[in-house]
Structure formats: structure tokens, C-alpha cells
Amino acid sequence: MVSEFTKLMHPELDQDNRINKYLAKTTIDIFLQGIQPKGIVVKSGLRSTVLLLTLSLFLSLFTVAIAETRLLNKIEVTGNSKTTTKAILINSGVSLGEEIDDHKLVMIEENLRRHHQFNLKKINFKDGILYLEIEDKWSLFPVPMITQSGNYYYRGGLIYDNNFLGSMGTMAIGAATTNSGFNVLVYYQDETFFTNNSGFKLLLLKKSDLVEFRREHNIKNSFESRLSTILFTPNYLYKNHVFKGGPIYIKKEVYTSDGQRQFYKNGTGLFFRHHLNAYKTLDIQYDGTVTTYNFSLLRDKNGHNNYLHEAWIDNCFPVGRNFVNLNIFGHYSNDDMYLASKLLGGQDGLRGYDRSSTPAQYNYGFLAQYQQHLFHRIFVSPFYEYNGIKLIKPIMNGALLKEHTVGLGARYYFKKISIPAIILDMARNINDKSFHYHLNIGLSL
DSSP: OOOHHHHHHOGGGOSOHHHHHHHHHHHHHHHHHOOOOTTOOOOHHHHHHHHHHHHHHHHHHHHHHHHHHHBOOEEEEESOSSSOHHHHHHHHTOOTTOBOOHHHHHHHHHHHHTOTTEEEEEEEEETTEEEEEEEEOOOEEEEEEEEEETTEEEEEEEEEEEEETTTTEEEEEEEEEESSOEEEEEEEEEEEEEETTEEEEEEEEEEEEEEEEEETTEEEEEEEEEEEEEEEEEEEEETTEEEEEEEEEEEEEEEETTSOEEEEEEEEEEEEEEEEEEEEEOSSSEEEEEEEEEEEEEEETTSOEEEEEEEEEEEEEEETTEEEEEEEEEEEESOTTOOOOOOOTTBSBOTTSOGGGOOEEEEEEEEEEEEEEEETTEEEEEEEEEEEEEEOTTTTTTOEEEEEEEEEEEEEEOSSSSSEEEEEEEEEETTTTEEEEEEEEEOOO
């Protein structure tokens, strides 16, 4: 006796081929309509087998057809005069052969809009091809570095390329002079140099600053700060997060106005940084939140460990063509003689002091700023700041200050990079009853 399954698999063994041919032809109709052909009696086991095999084949063909249209097989980019297609693909966060759904397409758009090297004009995914239309921004250009804040001045410039060789890496080489010395910077960063989620940063910095602490415009203490740094940090990208960590070398010195060295630290250690980039880049400014946390651990030649914590939460909210900025910032060092990197007056924090007046062991603060668009790329910006500052011991024996500042600023933005080209701020330190002005053209170290 030939089984029903054998008859199905080998029709030539069936005495009545017509029945099986008819079954094969009408199975889908039977499945969809829920009817049985008149005059034909089919055993339930055979009928179930046929239905399952047919349904499985149908679903397989349907799945393959869908997969073929949703897999990323190719990327086509138009409008890119410098940025390479490879760099764009790497920074999109996806790879060829990866399945693209609506959620992932939104992720690709968000990833590409975070980059300052180009404007993303159009994005579309169809028949396995990702179509992108971009507009490359200016890449290689000289940038002035000019700052005036009270008696403090900074004069110099750098060659800046934020799309080095079309790779979307940033290269900067610069030099400048200040009241007290000569500054040199060599910087390179490409967060996707190795893969679409790994790269590195290299920093070589020699910096000298005037540190002149004032109270009500009277100089209470003045000295020179010298800093040399070598930093190499590989990075790893995960969704909106950037993790960086690597070796660091720092030498810090403080000299009094008569040339006597008052403070010296020379140490090697580890540096760690975490960014949360929950934002979208706009032609000017951005929309969203950026958080930064830095941790430095240094051991000096005497075996003493110094550590430094630094954190910022920066928020920018577009309101029409205007912007609201809300920022929280702070840093802390375990050494009350440790001269932390000075926070910059005339930018986003510490505008109630001359730039040279904030050498602190720790500080914490808050900034609220509104940028009102006037015309072209010019904005006027009223602001309020609160700062709690613990001075290092050479200044007023490490006094703790809690001060409020109100002020008004004007900003002109570069056309194709979202940093202010010119900043002019006038600030009133309410507690100190002093006025401060800050002029910054281009970048500043």
C-alpha cells in the first residue's frame, strides 16, 4: 500500500494523478475560501500536509521579497564636493546588507544631521538604495583667535579643516601669543577613523596665560599659568553616546609676577570622557541636548594622585529663528593648589569676571540665555548666570564665592560652521558691583 504522503511526493505512483493535480491547483482557493471541491473526498492528514506546505512556501516567498527591498544594497550621494561616500556611510550608523526599517531610517537621518561638515537636504530609501542629497560646508580655512577680556589678550590663528581629506575628521594647527607667553596647538580627531563606531583623538598643547584676579576692578593677585599637555584617546560610539579614554600627560606651573615658581605639577595618567549627543545640528546652533563628563587621574613624581571631574549639560531650543540656551556646568579637583583649566569668560559661562580671573579648585553654575535674531546671522542675547567658585589657595586663601551676573551680548555666526565668528558680551557682576566686557573673534584656547 502506498501512503498518502508518498503519493503526494511521487505522483507517478498514484493510480489517479488527476486527483493530486487538481488538489495542487486548488489548494490556495481551498485555504482562502474555506471550501472543499465537490465530489472529492480528501483525507484530513493529506489535506493538512498540502495546506502547510503551500502556506510555508507562500510565506517564504513573501519574506524574501520584502527582505530584498528592505536590505541596504547601495548608497547614492549627490551634492558632495569633498565628503566621500564611504565617510557618509560610516557616519550614518548602518552598513551595506543591513535591513532598513522606518525606525532605522529616522536614526540614519538623525546621525547625519549631527555632523557639521555638511547639510543633509534630502534622504530617501527605495528598492534597496539609500538616496542622499547633501551640501558640503566650507572645510579648510584660516580661523582667527582673538580675545580681549579686561587686561587679558590673546592674539593668533589656526588652520582648521573639519573634513580632512573628505574623511569628516578634524585637523587644526595653530599658534598665538598672550600677555605672558606663546601658545601652540596640534589637534586631530576622527571618531570613525577605524570603523563606523571607533576612532581616536590626538592633542598636543602648550599654553601660557595671565592669571589676574580682580575684586571691584582692583587687582588682588596676579601670576602666570603654564600648561603642557599630550593626550591620545581612542573612542567608541554607541547610539547617541561617545566614550573616550586613553593616556594623558600634563605639566602645570604657576609663576608669580616677579618670576618665582609657586606651583608645579608634572604627572601622567588616564583621561576619560563621555558625551551624550541627543541633538540635531542646524545651520546655526542646534536643537537638543549635549552632555559632557570628563575625568582625569594623574600621578605626580612623588606618587601623589590628583583627579579632576568636569561636567556640562547644554540645552538649545529653537523658537522660530531665535534660540533659548539653558546650561549647567561644574568641575572639582581634590587638590586645592591644583590649577584646573580656566573656564572661558565671554562664551558660555563665567562672564561675571575677566577671562583671567577664574582659577578655581571647583566651581558650579547655571546659565540662561536667549538669542534673538536681528538680521542676517546676527543675534542679540540677554543672559543670566549663577556661579559658585572655590578659588585655589594662592588667591584670597582659597575663598568661596557665590555670585550672580546679568548681561547683554551680540553674536555673529560663520555662514557654514555653527560657531560664533564674533562675540561681544557686556556683563554686570551684581555681588562684586563690577562691569566686564569680553570680545572674541573666531576660536580661543
